[in-house]
Amino acid sequence: MAEVVLFHHARGLTDGVRQFADSLRSAGHVVHTPDLFDGALPESLDAGLALLRELGDEIDARADRAVAALPEALVYAGFSVGEAAAQRLAQTRPGARGALLYESCIPVTGEWAFGPWPDGVPVQVHGAEGDEFFGEDLPAAKELVETVGPGLAELFLYPADGHLFTDSSLPTYDAAATAVVIERSTEFLARLG
Secondary structure, three states: OOEEEEEOEOOEOOHHHHHHHHHHHHOOOEEEOOOOOOOOOOOOHHHHHHHHHHHOOHHHHHHHHHHHOOOOOOEEEEEOHHHHHHHHHHHHOOOOOEEEEEOOOOOOOOOOOOOOOOOOOOEEEEEEOOOHHHHHHHHHHHHHHHHHOOOOEEEEEEOOOOOOOOOOOOOOOOHHHHHHHHHHHHHHHHHHO
């Protein structure tokens, strides 16, 4: 059993994010789903990004508070902008057991980097081939996998078209691709014990 903190995307803690978390729970894992938007569910991706700009650094502070009372030995997971919180914490908070990065990836070098990837921490990156947002992050995902190494890092691309394809409550949902994402994620978590 792994303990996971799963950060939502720019549309908030939707029913689709909750359902994804429940899929991981049904495989025997403990999954925390902090609501970094305090209940707000933006009507669109643009509205969610506007809320993020409005919150500014407070979003990182909320993520930090969400994990403060949790054990260090966590798997950090996140969708899209929630991926940034997951990746930052996996790279900077001691004790990370792994990372599941969905539909986004931050470079591990350069001005956007959070610092080096921690030694021995496994990671999976999942994204849609037809997602223009993930397309921009694909070089960072490939760099991360190359940096961490093939024994610990995996990159999976899916034949889906939209951003947030893993959220069953949104029109971009791809059930077939999401089923594979969940299968690979639960296998990853099972390997961690």
